[in-house]
Amino acid sequence: MQVDILTLFPDMFAGPFGHSIIKRAQEKNLLQINYINIRDFSRNKHRTVDDTPFGGGAGMVMGPEPLFECFDYLKSLRGDNLGRVVMMCPQGEPFTQDYAKELAREDNLVILCGHYEGIDERVREVLVTDEISIGDYVLTGGELPAMVVVDAVARMIPGVLGEAASAEDDSFYHGLLEYPHYTKPRVYRGYEVPEILLSGHHENIRKWRRRQSLLRTLERRPELLKEVALTKEDKKVLLELKKLLQDLDLQ
Incomplete structure (x- = not known):
C-alpha cells in the first residue's frame, strides 16, 4: 500500500512509524509512507497556510490554495486516480475495525491532517472522499489520528504481521472482544x-x-x-x- 500523508508537521511521524511493525512493513515494501509538507505549497514568504474566516469568528482556517496545489503535485506523482482521500475530522464517520479492513483493500491512500479551526469547505467538497473521526473529542491536529488510522490499516495488509491469525484474533476483528492471553511462567x-x-x-x-x-x-x-x-x-x-x-x- 502507498500512503501519502499531507501534514504541516511531517517530523511528528518519525518516532511512531520508525519502530516495530510499521517500520518492518516499510522495510519489506509492504507499506510505503510518503510525507508531504503542506507549507511547501504556500505562496507567501512566511509560508502561512491559514487565514481568518469569512463571516468572522475565533481562530484561523486552512486555506484552499496550498491544499489544492498540494493535490496537483500529488497527482503528478500518482496520476489522476489517488484512491481514497481521507480527512481526519471530529465530524467524520467513527473509525472502526471494519473501516480499517475496508481501507486495507486499497492500493493507495491519502490522508489529510487538518489544523486550526478547520479546513476550507471547498477542500472537503472537491478533494476528500472520506472523513474519519477516531473519537468524540477534539485534538490539536490531525497527525495523531492519522497515525492511529495507518497503524490499524497496516495490520490488515497481508504479510505485515508475522501470522495472519494474529490480526484475526484481535478485538473487534470478528466483532467480539479478544479472549485473555497468558505466557510463561505457569x-x-x-x-x-x-x-x-x-x-x-x-x-x-x-x-x-x-x-x-x-x-x-x-x-x-x-x-x-x-x-x-x-x-x-x-x-x-x-x-x-x-x-x-x-x-x-x-x-
Missing part, C-alpha cells in the same frame, strides 16, 4: 495460568477462548453482540453466561 506470585490452556486439547482450548471472548463482550461491550454472526454454540454459551451473571448479581 505460576507467578501464586497466580496460575488456567489449566485448560496447558492441556494440549486444541478443541477444548478453542471453546474456552470463544467462551471468554463472549463473556468479555457481554460484560464490557454488550452492544457489539447485536452485530455479530453468532453460531448455535455461541447462543447457547451466551444464555449460560447471562444466567451466571444474573445469579452473581442476586448474591
